[in-house]
Amino acid sequence: MSKFEKKRGKSSPAISTASLPDIIFMLLFFFMMVTVMRDSSLKVSVVTPSATELTKLEKKSLVNYLYIGKPTAEYVPEAGNKSRLQLGDKFADTDDIPLFLENHRQKVDERQRGLITSSLRVDKATTMGIVGDVKTALRKSGQYKVNYSAKKRAE
Amino acid sequence: MAKKSSRDRLSNEVNAGSMADIAFLLLIFFLVTTTIVEDKGVLVRLPPWSEEEPDVLKFNKRNVYSILVNANNDLLVRGEPSDVESLKDDIKEFIMNPKKREDYAESSKDAIVSFKNDRGTEYEKYLEVYNEVMAAYNELRDEVANSKFGKDYEFLDKNQRNEVKEIVPMKLSEAEPTSFGEE
Numbered sequence: 001m002s003k004f005e006k007k008r009g010k011s012s013p014a015i016s017t018a019s020l021p022d023i024i025f026m027l028l029f030f031f032m033m034v035t036v037m038r039d040s041s042l043k044v045s046v047v048t049p050s051a052t053e054l055t056k057l058e059k060k061s062l063v064n065y066l067y068i069g070k071p072t073a074e075y076v077p078e079a080g081n082k083s084r085l086q087l088g089d090k091f092a093d094t095d096d097i098p099l100f101l102e103n104h105r106q107k108v109d110e111r112q113r114g115l116i117t118s119s120l121r122v123d124k125a126t127t128m129g130i131v132g133d134v135k136t137a138l139r140k141s142g143q144y145k146v147n148y149s150a151k152k153r154a155e
Numbered sequence: 156m157a158k159k160s161s162r163d164r165l166s167n168e169v170n171a172g173s174m175a176d177i178a179f180l181l182l183i184f185f186l187v188t189t190t191i192v193e194d195k196g197v198l199v200r201l202p203p204w205s206e207e208e209p210d211v212l213k214f215n216k217r218n219v220y221s222i223l224v225n226a227n228n229d230l231l232v233r234g235e236p237s238d239v240e241s242l243k244d245d246i247k248e249f250i251m252n253p254k255k256r257e258d259y260a261e262s263s264k265d266a267i268v269s270f271k272n273d274r275g276t277e278y279e280k281y282l283e284v285y286n287e288v289m290a291a292y293n294e295l296r297d298e299v300a301n302s303k304f305g306k307d308y309e310f311l312d313k314n315q316r317n318e319v320k321e322i323v324p325m326k327l328s329e330a331e332p333t334s335f336g337e338e
Contacts, residue, residue, distance in 0.1 A: 018171060020175040021174035024175055024178035027182055028181050031186060031189070032185055035185065035189035036190060048196075051196075051197050051283070052290055053290050053293055054196060055195065055197070055198040056195050057194040057196070119196060122278050123278070124278055125278070126278040127226075127274060127277060128272050128274055128277070128281055131278055131281070132272075132274065132331070135201060136204070138201060139202065139203065139204040140204045142203075143201075144200050145198070145200060146198075146199045147198050148197040148199060149194075149195070150196045150197055150282060151195070152195065
């Protein structure tokens with residue numbers, strides 16, 4: 001009888017939650033490392049195609065993003081249902097590209113300006129017409145390093 | 156008695172029970188405001204802009220591997236209908252020309268891949284073809300690197316890379332798209 005009581009008495013302490021904050025902080029730091037602040041909300045829907053010969057974009061500060069795709073449902077009245085270009089967080093035309101590139105270039109350290117890459121995030125159903133126009137605009141404004149954003153293809 | 160209890164209170168630790176809640180709040184904030192971006196893609200170097208049309212005629216016809224993709228996403232490779240699956244091996248054979256065929260490239264240094272599409276071509280198809288061309292060149296460079304230095308191309312140092320690049324230079328020419336099938 002006495003044996004039973006003793007055992008029950010010993011097993012009663014609650015589990016210590018003192019290390020719980022540490023665990024949560026670890027999770028927090030993990031997410032802070034692997035994610036990036038969302039800089040612009042997408043107004044066009046972009047599903048990138050898949051490819052095998054991929055290169056990783058190294059420095060985030062040296063990359064500018066150009067989105068091309070069909071406007072999402074809520075922007076159809078404003079922008080129509082044809083493929084559009086999005087620069088920053090608004091719809092744009094190919095004429096706006098030089099200014100957009102220049103604005104980004106100003107933020108980058110002078111010595112690193114040659115390393116700036118343009119990431120083209122293009123929806124896979126887009127036709128090449130608008131993509132070709134954007135490419136021409138990029139070439140005209142001297143931005144030759146281009147990355148066609150793509151997913152890794154499972155083989 | 157009352158004195159003792161107040162001293163007890165002084166020595167009490169700060170309650171850390173709410174620390175987890177605060178950390179959770181921060182965690183959720185970061186989960187909402189950030190994204191995991193897949194920052195990978197096919198890296199391309201565009202040619203500088205020039206107003207005049209490039210002169211295609213100066214190249215020997217046997218050295219040019221022309222790929223045309225039309226608005227229906229069909230491929231025309233050197234005048235023959237073709238498909239994406241066979242493209243990579245075909246390009247590799249064209250560039251290296253191991254059988255010394257008359258209609259394939261004179262040498263790997265002279266080989267040029269020319270790529271043209273319509274304005275109506277789907278971007279997915281375009282990138283697929285582009286990817287195959289890149290894959291062909293990358294595999295050839297790996298093969299050359301392996302036979303010369305016994306290592307894959309990506310593990311070579313700068314001088315060795317340049318040597319391999321000289322043997323298999325990537326000459327990819329993209330023509331201006333023809334305006335068919337614009338949406």
